[in-house]
Structures are given as structure tokens and as C-alpha cells.
Amino acid sequence: xxxxxxxxxxxxxxxxxxxxxxxxxxxxxxxxxxxxxxxxxxxxxxxxxxxxxxxxxxxxxxxxxxxxxxxxxxxxxxxxxxxxxxxxxxxxxxxxxxxxxxxxxxxxxxxxxxxxxxxxxxxxxxxxxxxxxxxxxxxxxxxxxxxxxxxxxxxxxxxxxxxxxxxxxxxxxxxxxxxxxxxxxxxxxxxxxxxxxxxxxxxxxxxxxx
Numbered sequence: 001x002x003x004x005x006x007x008x009x010x011x012x013x014x015x016x017x018x019x020x021x022x023x024x025x026x027x028x029x030x031x032x033x034x035x036x037x038x039x040x041x042x043x044x045x046x047x048x049x050x051x052x053x054x055x056x057x058x059x060x061x062x063x064x065x066x067x068x069x070x071x072x073x074x075x076x077x078x079x080x081x082x083x084x085x086x087x088x089x090x091x092x093x094x095x096x097x098x099x100x101x102x103x104x105x106x107x108x109x110x111x112x113x114x115x116x117x118x119x120x121x122x123x124x125x126x127x128x129x130x131x132x133x134x135x136x137x138x139x140x141x142x143x144x145x146x147x148x149x150x151x152x153x154x155x156x157x158x159x160x161x162x163x164x165x166x167x168x169x170x171x172x173x174x175x176x177x178x179x180x181x182x183x184x185x186x187x188x189x190x191x192x193x194x195x196x197x198x199x200x201x202x203x204x205x206x207x208x209x210x
């Protein structure tokens with residue numbers, strides 16, 4: 001048995017690193033394949049590295065209860081602005097994947113709105129960030145953390161006057177946990193690598209895409 005992995009036809013405008021998807025209203029839009037992205041103003045898809053950033057807040061208030069007012073879109077825009085400013089052409093985009101409220105023992109999903117937090121509670125925001133692979137020497141979690149920690153802590157997130165960022169941590173993102181983030185075939189294994197992933201055919205199958 002053989003597995004044939006087909007690539008979309010290559011051209012200057014639509015390289016094989018792109019996917020084609022239909023609009024709900026008709027027509028076609030071009031999106032980069034998983035593992036690829038593009039910087040602002042670019043039409044070419046380039047190899048991306050993906051990392052997960054956790055941003056944890058704290059309250060500077062001395063009150064027993066702190067009121068948090070959270071708009072996920074507003075927080076996402078604030079983080080995107082910081083990331084875009086620090087990475088410039090290396091920035092391929094980012095999105096919030098979850099917001100949780102609680103403490104290191106237990107956290108509950110928070111979808112936005114107004115919430116009362118006690119002194120031992122905080123907000124943990126998970127952000128998936130994509131950076132260009134070419135020309136990027138920030139190819140480890142430690143290097144990214146050293147560059148991002150201070151700018152993100154200085155970001156004025158719209159969470160309330162007394163709420164600030166207390167901790168920033170960077171970890172590799174496992175693309176193999178979701179088909180949305182890898183395009184390995186059904187008869188192929190997905191292997192997570194630092195910042196990316198690779199596919200390998202299962203026994204009895206062969207990659208004919210090359």
C-alpha cells in the first residue's frame with residue numbers, strides 16, 4: 001500500500017505552502033498551511049515556529065476583592081501590539097487560546113466580562129505566537145523568554161486599574177495535539193519538534209510528494 005501526499009500546484013502567487021479555502025459567500029481565500037505564516041503586508045508563506053506563552057496577572061490592590069473587567073479581544077490586541085513591536089518582520093501572528101481564573105491549584109475557564117477575584121486568585125492567559133523561522137535566532141524557549149518577559153510585563157492590559165502582569169513563561173507548542181496545527185496525512189505519524197513538527201509515513205506507506 002502507498003500513501004500519496006499531494007501538494008497544491010506551486011506558483012509565484014500561490015506557493016505549495018498555502019492552502020485554499022472557500023469563503024462562505026463564494027470565492028477563494030488563501031491561507032498558509034500549518035507550520036507556515038506571513039508577516040504584515042507579505043503575500044508569501046514562510047516557515048514558522050510556534051510557541052505557547054502563559055501570562056499570569058496579579059492585583060496591586062490591598063482590598064480583599066479585586067474587580068476584573070475583561071474583553072478577550074481587547075487583551076488579544078494589546079498582546080499583539082507588543083509582540084508585533086518587538087518582533088517586527090519575524091511576527092507571523094498570535095491568538096489567545098484560553099483564559100482561566102483561579103490559582104496554581106485550580107483554574108476555571110473565563111470567557112470575559114466582569115469577575116470578582118479574591119487575593120489568592122489571578123488570571124492566566126494562554127497565547128499561541130507564530131514567528132518566522134528564517135533569520136530568527138530566538139529559536140529556543142529560553143531565548144524567547146529573555147526577550148519577551150519585560151515587554152509583556154510592561155504591557156498595559158485592559159483588565160482593571162490594579163491588575164498587572166506578574167509572570168510570563170514560554171513553552172514549546174505541540175502541533176501534533178490538533179489537526180488544526182499540523183497537516184500530516186491520516187496514515188502518517190506527527191512528531192513534535194522545537195517550535196514545529198514533522199510527519200513520517202506509517203509502515204506500508206510512502207511519501208510521493210517530493
